[in-house]
Structures are given as structure tokens and as C-alpha cells.
Amino acid sequence: LAGFGNLMQDVLWCFSQVKGTVDIGVTEADIISTVEFNHTGELLATGDKGGRVVIFQREQESKNQPHRRGEYNVYSTFQSHEPEFDYLKSLEIEEKINKIRWLPQQNAAYFLLSTNDKTVKLWKVSERDKRPEGYNLKDEDGRLRDPSMITVLRVPVLRPMDLMVEATPRRVFANAHTYHINSISVNSDYETYMSADDLRINLWNFEITNQSFNIVDIKPANMEELTEVITAAEFHPHHCNTFVYSSSKGTIRLCDMRTSALCDRHAKFFEEPEDPSNRSFFSEIISSISDVKFSHSGRYIMTRDYLTVKVWDLNMENRPIETYQVHDYLRSKLCSLYENDCIFDKFECVWNGSDSVIMTGSYNNFFRMFDRNTKRDVTLEASRENSKPRAILKPRKVCVGGKRRKDEISVDSLDFSKKILHTAWHPSENIIAVAATNNLYIFQDKVN
């Protein structure tokens, strides 16, 4: 992977594109709720609160315009989920797309899973560039021809037409979750996938929609005894029997599906010991893990809690091997962050293709990258002020106290309504997609 940023100083991030409109008031439906590249990085999918999916495709690189390193343009868009009302339980079901996960490509069509709180759907996205012409029984408008007028037999031929991209729902996996789905993960066997809600995880076969296996159930017999919920889950990238799930108590469990049908007993339990004298009202809330991701290598897992990102070695359960502070200056703001509910924001985290750099979002449209090798980190901002083509992003700095330098921003000036919860990193190149409320930013490293 030539030119792959192993040293933070070698990678200069530049603005590439921004999608979405500049609105004074943001329509809630336009808020982006998930972003995901497919396995080749050719496609980039977004889901929003309005239940819509937009897929962008990278254009072929052209020798005429070497600086435009493959821009992403709209390829397909469709309404994936619609709002529902469960009359039996008096429950409103949001159409918000919680997660999108791509299946690896096995033929000309693309497949993805999209889910809201209750229902997972398998969508097929395919191209049509030919159309049959010359039907025997109907004319070109589709009207039936008078049979008595037909004297010659003709066979339709396929003729080229303008490219049309169609999205069709191929499977609907419904009615398997009492609680709200937070994660879906495609298994490396490409035959099964899992869906996780607050208390249960189900295993599905792509071909079967009316049944799923329950593989984790942490619902207590007496709900009064409920102490933790499942916050995220993911399959191991290579071992189809292994998966992890994280909890609201800051722990991660690794399970092996070969040991038993119901994986309530974990194979490994990852938890960092906490100094009891440091414990406060906020301790458990800020330790709740909002995202868990396996490294591409499968050797590590990364977790995101409110203030940090941690990297764990699968072979060491008693503490993470690396801890990165995302915005520790918020520790002295926890009271107001609790009052305005920001303390419950669920940030995601991502690995780069070589597992050398990790990225996560913060407030004020800031996002952070940590280089695991050099231990350098950088704070960048997704803003239309830095949106000139190929403009290099200037590192940002938050001033904690005392004298504020000219280009620094003080903690009290941070805009907590501008949160970067969802980001994605191209599987092999230095291209990132950052969702800033209703706008999608695409950044690339500088082309020399």
C-alpha cells in the first residue's frame, strides 16, 4: 500500500467533496445515521433518520484529471424503511436506519443489509443497461397487439439502454426483536449474519426470513434486576464461529458458537479494572461502550466509550493495550453534558485499512485520528469553511484553560449540537467519509 500513512506527518488530509445542503434549520429526516464503504471502497452508503439510503459510487480515475482522484457520485437512492406503529404494544417504530452493512460482492449485483430498530432488510442493487425490444405479442408501448394481426413470429432482442440502477428488497427479516436493534454484522461464511438488540442477539441465514437462532440472551427473569444492556456486536473478520459484544458497563465478551447453541457464557471477558476511589455518579455512564470493531487482522478489538478509544489484544482480557483520549477536557463538563443528554451520545470508531490509524468523532464537527505506531494524534474539522477543492485541512486544537491561542477554540465555545457520530474509512486507501449531521464530507490524502 504505497504512500500509506504510517507517520501522521506524512499524511495531509484534504477536502474532496461535501454532499447535502446548507440549511438554517436541519430537517430531522436528513440527519445521517450511518455511513459505510463496501469491501472494495467502490461504493459508499449512507442511511438517514428518514429511512432513506443513498449509495455513492467512485468514478473511474481519468488520466485527464489526475487531481480528481475518483470522486463519489450518486449511484442509487431508495426508501429502505418506513415509520410503523405497533398497535399491540403501543410502540412507535422509527424509520431511522441504525446500521448498513455490505455483503462481499459475489456477482454483478451489490447486496447490503440495512436495519432500523426492529427490522433488517437485504437490498439488491443492480444495473440494467439492456432492454428487450421486439416483443411478439405487444407493441413498443406495451399495448397488446391484436392477435389476428400477427402473422409473423419474432423473438425479442436485447438492445442497449441508458444505465438504470435498481434497488429491490430481496429479504425482510422481521419480528425477531423485542428490543431495539443496535448492530448487524455479516459473518465471514457469507451465509449468516447476526442482529443485536439491547438484550438479545440473533443469528440469521440470509435465505431464511421466518426463523432466526437466538445466540445471546441477557434478559434477567426479573426486569428489576437489569444491570446492563448490549450496546454493539460484531463477528470476527475471519473466524466464522467467533463474535464479540459490548455492554453498557464497559465490558466486552467474546463468544464461540461452537461451544454451545446459546452463547450466554463467554469464552473471554474483557474489562479494565477501575480504581473504586475514582468512582463517581458518571463513571458507569461514561464507561458504556458505544461501538466495538475488530481490526482487519482480527487480532485486536477497538472500543469507544464517551471519552476514550481503547484497543484490546484478544489475548489479554484484563486491560486494553492502548487508550486514547478523545476529548478529556469534557470531564469537567459532565454535569451539563448529563443535563443536555449529550453524555448519552453514541460515537462510533473505525480502523484504517492497515490497522495503523484509528479515527473517531467528537463535538463541534471535530474528528480525531490516532496513529498507533507513532502515537501522534490530530484533530480535524468537517466544515464548509474548509471546502475549497483539495484544500488541506488545518489541525484544530481545543484550549483547556488559561491563555487561548489565536487559532484555538475554548471548551466553552464548542458547539455540542454539531456531533460527528459516524465516520468510515476506505478499506485500502486514505479516503474517509465523515457524517456531520445532514452533510457528508469526503476527505482524501494529498496527491503529490
Next chain:
Amino acid sequence: QEMEDKVISPEKVEEAKLKARYPHLGQKPGGSDFLRKRLQKGQKYFDSGDYNMAKAKMKNKQLPAAAPDKTEVTGDHIPTPQDLPQRKPSLVASKLAG
């Protein structure tokens, strides 16, 4: 001995602030109350049993309607299907595709 307590973690300072504002805040913060609230997301208040019983009691009279500006239907008032906000899908295409 008093000198040791001078360095209080910022978290504990924030905790003291919160407890000063909300003295009745639960003893088990990360426990059941939060989690149950999370699990009950999406719960609405229309009860068809209450609705039908109220309708039967009132016989032919109209049920008291909600004030037009009320966005949330709860409490003593018995909601009618007309009061519940309509849940319609977005018919507008995403602006990202524009």
C-alpha cells in the same frame, strides 16, 4: 490529612454540582432507571382499552379533544386516533442525492 483531599477529580466536582441541583437523584445511576428508560423508547400513550371504555361511558357525547397545540398526548385526557401524530414516510428524496 486535610491537605490530601484538596485535589478532587474533575468528575467528582461535576458530581457534586449535579447532586446540588438534583438532590433526589437515584443512588444507582447506571442501573435500572436509565436502562429501563432506554428499553421503553418509542412507547406511546394511546390505550385502546381506556379509549373504548371512555367512549362507552360518554355514549354519544364527544370525547374531550386535545388542545390544537398539544404535541404530546398524555395524562388525564383520553386521546383519539385523530390526536396521534401521523407517521408518514418521507416522500421527499434525500438531499444527499441532489
